[in-house]
Structures are given as C-alpha cells and as structure tokens.
Amino acid sequence: MIEISQRLQRIGDRVEHGSRVADIGSDHAYLPTYLIQQGIAASCIAGEVNKGPWQSAARQIQSAGLTDRIEARLGDGLAVLEPGEVDVVCISGMGGSLIASILGAGEAKLVGVRQLILQPNVAAPLVRRWLMEHGWQLVAEDILEEDGIIYEILEARPGDPMLPYEDSTRTPADLVEIGPHLWHKKSPVLHKKWSLECAKLRMVLDQMTKAKSAEAESRREEMEKRLNWMEEMLACMQTDSV
Structure with a gap:
C-alpha cells in the first residue's frame, strides 16, 4: 500500500x-x-x-x-x-x-x-x-x-x-478571503496562517517607510488598510474562540 x-x-x-x-x-x-x-x-x-x-x-x-x-x-x-x-x-x-x-x-x-x-x-x-x-x-x-x-x-x-457566504457577522468579501467554512471553525491553524500574513505585511510596510513617491504612498495606504483588516479578523477569531 x-x-x-x-x-x-x-x-x-x-x-x-x-x-x-x-x-x-x-x-x-x-x-x-x-x-x-x-x-x-x-x-x-x-x-x-x-x-x-x-x-x-x-x-x-x-x-x-x-x-x-x-x-x-x-x-x-x-x-x-x-x-x-x-x-x-x-x-x-x-x-x-x-x-x-x-x-x-x-x-x-x-x-x-x-x-x-x-x-x-x-x-x-x-x-x-x-x-x-x-x-x-x-x-x-x-x-x-x-x-x-x-x-x-x-x-x-x-x-x-x-449560500456559504450568508453570514450576518462578516461580508461575502471577507469570507471569500478567509473561507466561509474555515471562518466558522476558526482553527488554530487558520489563526496561525493569518498571524503569519500580518507579520509579512508589517515587514513590507517597515521597509517602505523611506519611500517618498506618490505611488509608494498610495501603495502604503492600501497595505495599511489590508493590515488593519487582517488584524480585525484575527481579533474576531480570538474573541470567538474564548
């Protein structure tokens, strides 16, 4: 076998x-x-x-x-x-x-x-x-x-x-990103995945602090919004699992 x-x-x-x-x-x-x-x-x-x-x-x-x-x-x-x-x-x-x-x-x-x-x-x-x-x-x-x-x-x-995206607590866009079934389970592995994603994004943002162009500033704002979203999702995972 x-x-x-x-x-x-x-x-x-x-x-x-x-x-x-x-x-x-x-x-x-x-x-x-x-x-x-x-x-x-x-x-x-x-x-x-x-x-x-x-x-x-x-x-x-x-x-x-x-x-x-x-x-x-x-x-x-x-x-x-x-x-x-x-x-x-x-x-x-x-x-x-x-x-x-x-x-x-x-x-x-x-x-x-x-x-x-x-x-x-x-x-x-x-x-x-x-x-x-x-x-x-x-x-x-x-x-x-x-x-x-x-x-x-x-x-x-x-x-x-x-049907899987009909959740009153999160938007369909959120659930497409995370996975609707994974969101409901909120396993430690899911939390670890998004914690690692946050850490990677923070490192990239740290490296972008010296860039001064308008394009870099716009990109940085987008990434900061993404990071804020990730941190909110992580906070919800922790709260729901308590």
Missing part, C-alpha cells in the same frame, strides 16, 4: 466513494494510487501537462499493478478528459490563479461532475471567487500544516454558490 502525505490523504478522503476521478496535475499519480488501493474510487485518470511527470505517473501506476484502474494521460488541464467521463475532479499543489484558469479553460468538461476538490498552494480566494461566479457551492473546507507549510483544501458541488 502506498504511503502519501497528510495533504494528499486529506484530499483523497474527501472523494465520493465509488466515483470516477480525474487528478489533474497528478505528478507521480500518488493520489490516484491511494484512491484505488483504499477502495475509494472506481477508476482514475492521472492528467499531466509535462512529459516527465506523465512518465513518472505511468511508472507508478504500472509498479502498483493498477493499469486496469488508472490511466495516465498527457495534456493541458481538463483537456485530458471527455465530457461525462468522470464524477470528481481533483486539482492540487498549484497556485489559485492556475487552478481557476484550468477550471475556466475546461469548463465544458465539468458537465456531469459532482464534486471538485481543490488545493491551492496560494491565492485560495481566486478559487473561491471562480466557484462563486460559475455555479459551484463551496460545501466544505479544510486547513492543515505539514512540514511547516499551511494548506487549504476546498470542496465544491453544483448548487447555490452564495
């Missing part, structure tokens, strides 16, 4: 049982191998845009003896799929901007898909915004720290995209 990272296991354990799964940007096909070995997925497609990782995925599938259940395909994003071919799409380990771009470019391939599981390394709000604007309801979120890196995992299904 394959051993995978906690990040990939959290993703895999969200996959609907008995489904046909596409793992886009599969790299070594570790996630599809886990899904089949654990009896979670009925079949998997491991998609890769680059030849090297695609070959690595094919070797992993062969060494696990799963060539009858997992297929490695070479292609860009969702172009490796036919409409209606899978029930679940997983995209992980890349930036939020790229994930949103992949979903947008291949939106026609999402017809019939029941579940999206997305793990952006950065810029998760861009993914939430894409889901909101394209009829996908964010049904669950997870956040974890592994090897000093904090990851967010988003699960979406077709539905009411605005």
